[in-house]
Amino acid sequence: xxxxxxxxxxIRRIGLLILVMFILSLVVFFLARLAPGDPLQSxxxxxxxxxxQEEIDAARVRLGLNDGLVQQYIRWFTNALHGxxxxxxxxxxxxMNVVKPLIGNxxxxxxxxxxxxxxxxxxxxxxxxxxxxxxxxxxxxxIGTVFYYTPGFWLGVVLVLIFAVNLGWFPSSxxxxxxxxxxxxxxxxxxVLPLFVMIASHxxxxxxxxxxxxxxxxxxxxxxxxxxxxxxxxxxxxKHCLRNVAPTIVSIMAISIPHVTGGTVVVESVFSYPGIGNxxxxxxxxxxxxxxxxxxxxxxxAVFVSSFIAQTINEEIDPRMKEMETIQW
Amino acid sequence: MSEPVxxxxxxxxxxxxxxxxxxxxxxxxxxxxxxxxxxxxxxxxCGKTVLCQSVMHLLPKYSFVKHGSMSVCGEDITHYxxxxxxxxRGRNCSMVFQDPLTTLNPTIPIxxxxxxxxxxxxxxxxxxxxxxxxxxxxLVGIEGAAHRFSLQPHFFSGxxxxxxxxxxxxxxxxxxxxxxxxxxxxxxxxxxxILDLLREIRQKTGIAIVFISHDLGAVARxxxxxxxxxxxxxxxxxxxxxxxxxxxxxxxWGLLSSLPALAAESGELRPIPGMPPSLLDPPPGDAFxxxxxYALAIDYEKMPPMFPVSDTHFAATWLLDxxxxxxxxxxxxxxxxxxxxxx
Numbered sequence: 001x002x003x004x005x006x007x008x009x010x011i012r013r014i015g016l017l018i019l020v021m022f023i024l025s026l027v028v029f030f031l032a033r034l035a036p037g038d039p040l041q042s043x044x045x046x047x048x049x050x051x052x053q054e055e056i057d058a059a060r061v062r063l064g065l066n067d068g069l070v071q072q073y074i075r076w077f078t079n080a081l082h083g084x085x086x087x088x089x090x091x092x093x094x095x096m097n098v099v100k101p102l103i104g105n106x107x108x109x110x111x112x113x114x115x116x117x118x119x120x121x122x123x124x125x126x127x128x129x130x131x132x133x134x135x136x137x138x139x140x141x142x143i144g145t146v147f148y149y150t151p152g153f154w155l156g157v158v159l160v161l162i163f164a165v166n167l168g169w170f171p172s173s174x175x176x177x178x179x180x181x182x183x184x185x186x187x188x189x190x191x192v193l194p195l196f197v198m199i200a201s202h203x204x205x206x207x208x209x210x211x212x213x214x215x216x217x218x219x220x221x222x223x224x225x226x227x228x229x230x231x232x233x234x235x236x237x238x239k240h241c242l243r244n245v246a247p248t249i250v251s252i253m254a255i256s257i258p259h260v261t262g263g264t265v266v267v268e269s270v271f272s273y274p275g276i277g278n279x280x281x282x283x284x285x286x287x288x289x290x291x292x293x294x295x296x297x298x299x300x301x302a303v304f305v306s307s308f309i310a311q312t313i314n315e316e317i318d319p320r321m322k323e324m325e326t327i328q329w
Numbered sequence: 330m331s332e333p334v335x336x337x338x339x340x341x342x343x344x345x346x347x348x349x350x351x352x353x354x355x356x357x358x359x360x361x362x363x364x365x366x367x368x369x370x371x372x373x374x375c376g377k378t379v380l381c382q383s384v385m386h387l388l389p390k391y392s393f394v395k396h397g398s399m400s401v402c403g404e405d406i407t408h409y410x411x412x413x414x415x416x417x418r419g420r421n422c423s424m425v426f427q428d429p430l431t432t433l434n435p436t437i438p439i440x441x442x443x444x445x446x447x448x449x450x451x452x453x454x455x456x457x458x459x460x461x462x463x464x465x466x467x468l469v470g471i472e473g474a475a476h477r478f479s480l481q482p483h484f485f486s487g488x489x490x491x492x493x494x495x496x497x498x499x500x501x502x503x504x505x506x507x508x509x510x511x512x513x514x515x516x517x518x519x520x521x522x523i524l525d526l527l528r529e530i531r532q533k534t535g536i537a538i539v540f541i542s543h544d545l546g547a548v549a550r551x552x553x554x555x556x557x558x559x560x561x562x563x564x565x566x567x568x569x570x571x572x573x574x575x576x577x578x579x580x581x582w583g584l585l586s587s588l589p590a591l592a593a594e595s596g597e598l599r600p601i602p603g604m605p606p607s608l609l610d611p612p613p614g615d616a617f618x619x620x621x622x623y624a625l626a627i628d629y630e631k632m633p634p635m636f637p638v639s640d641t642h643f644a645a646t647w648l649l650d651x652x653x654x655x656x657x658x659x660x661x662x663x664x665x666x667x668x669x670x671x672x
Binding site: 220221222224225226227228229230231232233239240243244317 | 385387411415416418419420423424426428431432433434435436437445446449450494497498500501
């Protein structure tokens with residue numbers, strides 16, 4: 001019974017995924033073309049100025065830029081169904097070739113930052129709740145406020161100045177030194193500063209959110225019962241309250257993916273870290289439509305899949321969230 | 330007679346609030362013996378819950394014991410720390426709360442919540458704890474315990490959840506159980522069953538129960554003794570018979586005549602006029618004087634002491650002073666009939 005309903009849910013979600021991706025592609029496709037500017041500029045660069053009108057027109061026809069928007073979309077869509085996402089106008093090669101080597105870098109930075117942010121946020125939140133309204137709780141909240149309002153790019157630049165330029169402890173840019181792609185130590189030393197910025201600018205917001213959720217939770221009646229059983233406050237917060245706010249944390253984690261990914265864009269540009277966040281910014285800037293589409297669809301896919309995973313985890317933690325199934329007594 | 334399970338001596342509990350000190354409990358003397366069911370009755374805000382939660386040390390940090398002492402099983406726990414209370418709670422005294430819908434953790438299976446209560450007080454194996462939890466579910470009258478063991482609270486009705494809470498409260502064989510409006514949130518038929526269950530458990534285990542309620546019907550069904558509270562003090566205490574058939578305090582009269590079921594014969598329901606006084610600045614005399622049609626001049630000035638009516642029956646009203654005028658209670662319960670008549 002459980003199995004059929006689970007597979008049913010999965011089928012329904014996959015249908016939803018296809019629909020969402022379709023709508024997303026539609027929106028991005030037309031929005032990107034609304035922006036003023038000429039994609040030929042990014043394809044030919046300065047060469048464009050020395051080209052004749054005929055050459056320009058010919059190039060437009062060749063790149064399919066002269067067709068109606070709807071027709072362009074249909075062409076893109078049919079090709080995409082065959083796994084062809086077109087060529088990048090700026091990089092002049094298939095978009096997949098551009099994106100592929102960078103995904104790994106962004107995933108590494110993103111996943112590490114993500115895990116660290118939520119792991120630390122939960123621990124900090126529990127710590128604050130256990131010290132509610134005492135010195136350490138207030139101190140942590142104050143520090144959090146300061147870091148939260150510090151812009152990530154500024155923090156990044158300051159860190160580069162201190163630790164890369166002055167102290168020389170960490171490299172200031174890139175994902176690895178040339179020829180050291182598989183050297184773990186080298187990669188880690190390139191990750192330290194970007195990771196720190198990502199964590200420092202996101203941690204407090206989520207820690208504060210979880211702390212407040214937990215504070216609501218420790219005022220509930222079941223906490224009194226747990227206390228009258230003989231549980232300590234620490235046990236109650238870890239075993240009872242955290243479990244009950246876990247669905248909220250998981251949901252926040254799911255919807256925060258774009259937020260944290262947005263953070264990688266800033267961090268990637270400050271540290272010249274080669275990743276798809278930086279790529280998306282460039283793609284939008286240079287009217288590199290095909291590249292932008294793929295980049296956005298990848299992010300969209302990640303968000304959708306993670307919210308699906310979040311939903312599934314939540315249903316395991318709190319079965320009330322499941323669509324009601326009949327229980328046989 | 331053995332020593333009382335619960336003994337309060339002149340206990341006063343206050344809250345620090347921005348507006349000043351709120352005196353929620355103002356000097357309560359009370360003793361509850363083994364196997365006894367004592368009912369605490371009174372209006373909302375009269376200090377019933379604060380009294381129980383202060384013994385359990387469950388009150389928020391801005392509360393404090395102003396004076397007096399409390400002992401459970403002969404142990405003075407007035408100034409016990411959180412660490413010391415851990416061994417008192419559950420083992421010596423435990424508590425059942427008002428709303429069974431919110432007192433269970435919604436995401437943890439019932440069985441696990443009961444097992445947690447057992448294993449907090451005794452180092453037993455998982456299997457042993459699970460067997461004990463099954464027995465407890467059986468004791469509180471939940472059928473098919475094995476099947477329901479692993480279900481979350483939302484699969485249970487309100488009455489069944491209250492039985493589960495009761496199972497948790499009884500997990501470590503406490504000597505004393507506070508039932509804080511344990512049946513208020515339940516409908517009458519379920520309430521009656523829970524009340525019978527409490528009596529049955531008392532019979533089986535010899536546990537002492539402090540039952541808080543403002544439902545005199547429930548009190549009549551379960552109480553050995555009744556204590557009437559008003560504005561943080563006990564104004565009358567006696568056996569159930571004494572309180573119901575021979576009430577002496579005007580507040581008790583008021584409570585009884587505002588009871589629909591019992592006031593039926595006289596054809597009128599008489600609510601007590603006015604509101605209880607603010608405990609921010611309680612009056613110096615009898616707190617009930619302002620709403621009391623029988624109030625004497627001295628009631629406004631001096632707190633009445635507990636006048637003995639019999640060996641077990643005491644009431645704090647100046648009407649019992651030998652110098653006071655004789656007052657006939659406005660209502661009287663005819664012995665045996667269960668009906669009230671106006672006098």
